[in-house]
Amino acid sequence: MSFLAVVLIILALVVGFVGGFFAARKYMETYLKNNPPISEEMVRSMMVSMGQSPSQKRLKQVMASMKSHTK
Missing domain, CATH: 1.20.5 (Single alpha-helices involved in coiled-coils or other helix-helix interfaces)
Incomplete structure (x- = not known):
């Protein structure tokens, strides 16, 4: 070779x-x-299991925060 x-x-x-x-x-x-590895439904169920009542505004804030941290 x-x-x-x-x-x-x-x-x-x-x-x-x-x-x-x-x-x-x-x-x-x-x-x-x-x-995405986590969805709004998953966040909602986590918040309910922690004793919080999730509003749509709070869910959007959490999802936006997670999205900004992944970039």
Whole structure:
């Protein structure tokens, strides 16, 4: 095997790993944006279980706070 073939194989592996990493990262960002890990219903049930009566305004505040912390 020549030196050029070895270099090309290593280069192809590096490009594949880097490309795969960025593709997987973009896919996960899109997936989490479309399917957030926590929803308003989950926040509402947590607040009720803590003895609070959640208003729609308070739910929106909590969701906006969570969204700003994830960016």
